[in-house]
Amino acid sequence: MSDNESNELSLSIMEFINSAPNINRACSSLLENSSSIFLPFKRIENSDIHKRFIKSNQVLELEHNLFGRLQVRARLLGQIHKDILEVLLTGEKVFNKNDRRFSVEMSAYQILKRLGVTTSNKEWLSNKINEIAECRIRFINDDGDDFSFDFIDTVTGITKKDENGNAIKSGEKTIKVVFSEAYTAFLARTEILDYSNYIDDIVSIDNTFVKAVVRYMLINNGKDSKIKISNLIDKLQTDKIMSHIELERNIKLLKSTDIQELLRVKFGITLVGDETLVFNEIESKSHYYIKPLPLVDQ
Numbered sequence: 001m002s003d004n005e006s007n008e009l010s011l012s013i014m015e016f017i018n019s020a021p022n023i024n025r026a027c028s029s030l031l032e033n034s035s036s037i038f039l040p041f042k043r044i045e046n047s048d049i050h051k052r053f054i055k056s057n058q059v060l061e062l063e064h065n066l067f068g069r070l071q072v073r074a075r076l077l078g079q080i081h082k083d084i085l086e087v088l089l090t091g092e093k094v095f096n097k098n099d100r101r102f103s104v105e106m107s108a109y110q111i112l113k114r115l116g117v118t119t120s121n122k123e124w125l126s127n128k129i130n131e132i133a134e135c136r137i138r139f140i141n142d143d144g145d146d147f148s149f150d151f152i153d154t155v156t157g158i159t160k161k162d163e164n165g166n167a168i169k170s171g172e173k174t175i176k177v178v179f180s181e182a183y184t185a186f187l188a189r190t191e192i193l194d195y196s197n198y199i200d201d202i203v204s205i206d207n208t209f210v211k212a213v214v215r216y217m218l219i220n221n222g223k224d225s226k227i228k229i230s231n232l233i234d235k236l237q238t239d240k241i242m243s244h245i246e247l248e249r250n251i252k253l254l255k256s257t258d259i260q261e262l263l264r265v266k267f268g269i270t271l272v273g274d275e276t277l278v279f280n281e282i283e284s285k286s287h288y289y290i291k292p293l294p295l296v297d298q
Helices: 013-025 048-055 079-089 108-115 122-134 181-189 196-203 208-217 229-236 244-254 257-267
Strands: 059-064 068-073 093-096 101-107 136-140 146-150 152-158 174-179 192-194 225-228 269-272 276-279 288-290
Touching: 013 093, 013 181, 013 192, 013 288, 048 059, 079 101, 079 108, 079 122, 079 196, 079 208, 101 108, 101 181, 108 122, 108 174, 108 196, 122 152, 122 174, 146 181, 196 208, 196 257, 208 225, 208 229, 208 244, 208 257, 208 276, 225 229, 229 244, 229 276, 257 269
Parallel strands: none
Antiparallel strands: 059 068, 068 136, 093 101, 101 174, 136 146, 152 174, 192 288, 225 276, 269 276
């Protein structure tokens, strides 16, 4: 396979049917949370990494400890995009075995309210979901094999109708998001995460770097799970994304009294000494690590 080609993931019908219960629980994947697919910037367009992205023909390439190389193509995404994805993925999923995809329908009001954003800001939400749809993720291992996916195939606004087929003038726009076949297959074949009990608290965090740290910590089992901040930064490649000054500023904020109290109360994450983050899950907020089903020959 040439470097310009990549495999799109797909599932047999039986794989799709068997994987649906697990996918139904998923709000993320280990791979998404253990990499910098979702950048720790509020305004990506103003960052230096965005300038590098444009100069590199809209490709951002980073190392990944499990898959070799990670590429983000066509559109850079931030933690706010991840917020939106997680809100959508905790909605009611509808599975279509004919095209082996799943979809979610939610009102714009409902999504915006969970995001803590002004509920009239429907155009902003539509733009952000479309930005997610524009992004393509590619992973290349050391043997040169690769796979890729986009998150979303289609986004449509739906007018609610009554039992007679007449439009309901509620002013509430419903958004239907159809996730791609490749992303569906990716979720079926990788380690996925269910931390729906934590999402509203993650979304409410103001700092995007702290959000990325929390999401990384949630890939662990939460039983005295430890990592040095320097190791976490290395795994997320944050030092390749942020300037030295930006990184220092964010680490200082992470260690601040207010943020440490928030992390302890909301997530069970504490700072031991000056360098080690420790995650002990809050009993009332259990999260789950879900292994993929064995592959089936197609």
